[in-house]
Amino acid sequence: MQSATVHLTPAGTTVPEHGAVLGQAIPFDRDHWVTRLPSADWWPPELDGRTEVAGRRRVDRSLVLDIAARSDSIEGRRHLLTAALVWGTGTKARSVARRARIFTESAPRDIDVCLEAALDILREDGAVAAYYALNNEHRIRFLGPAFFTKVLYFAGRESAGAWRPLILDRFVALALRAAGTGDKWPTSAWKTPCYERYLSLIHEHARREGVFPDQIEAALFTRGKRLVGRPG
Structure with missing residues (x-):
């Protein structure tokens, strides 16, 4: 590891305004998702209220952050997971099917237990400990780091420690x-x-x-x- 200052955004790299980051919107197809969820109560109702753009509803970071505010309940954590997956996946049916293996390869109760444990760890011990949990003893099959870090990011407003996920x-x-x-x-x-x-x-x-x-x-x-x- 180097201790010298590292420049992550060299000349020519644009750092977006924070409003643009929160507004980063991804199109989704509701029909591709609802039939693949364990039950209807995994679908966040907020996604149905989105205005269509070019024939597609879109979900942005800001909305998923709002959904994450309800992650202190089983239903809220289910909605958070689904919303994070929808935001991170897009509209391709093949990509949605790949993400949906999370639901077909694990019982809903097992997913609930892992999510609750990981988010408790996030609040009490911080982002790194929560990452370890979801990558090890609280791992959810087919929910890899590229997607569970999305869950942690959206849930991380109240995380412990100096670093937000x-x-x-x-x-x-x-x-x-x-x-x-x-x-x-x-x-x-x-x-x-x-x-x-x-x-x-x-x-x-x-x-x-x-x-x-x-x-x-x-x-x-x-x-x-x-x-x-x-x-x-």
Whole structure:
């Protein structure tokens, strides 16, 4: 690990305004989801109230954060998980089916137990401990780090510790690798020390730049997509 200052957003990298980050909206197809959920009470009613744009409803970060405010109940945690998956998946039926294996490979009760335990840990012990929990003893099959960090991010307003949880996916990892942090950044299966390093880098960089940490995360995500030739 290098101790020198690391510049995660080099010249030419735009850090979005926080309002733009919270407004990051993803289209979704309700019909692709509702038939794959364990029961109707896993679907957040807030998603049905979204205005259609170009024939598609959209969900943004701000709405999922609002849904996460209800994650102190079984129903609220179910809604949080579903909303985070919907936001992170998009409209492709194949991608939705892949995410829905979370529900077909585990009993609803087992998912409930793992989510409750992990979010309790998040509130009491912080983001790194919650990451460890969902990556180990409270692991939910087919809910990998790229998606369970979304759940932690949205639930993290009241998290303990100095670091709020942030999303880590393959595009963010690719941007971190390009930034020359002195670390190896695999594009999946991150161990807990890797996530801890990530949070440390992002929060320190955000502090120096005078922005919110999720603004840096969003900038890295966009840069990572461009590195593989996908539009931001």
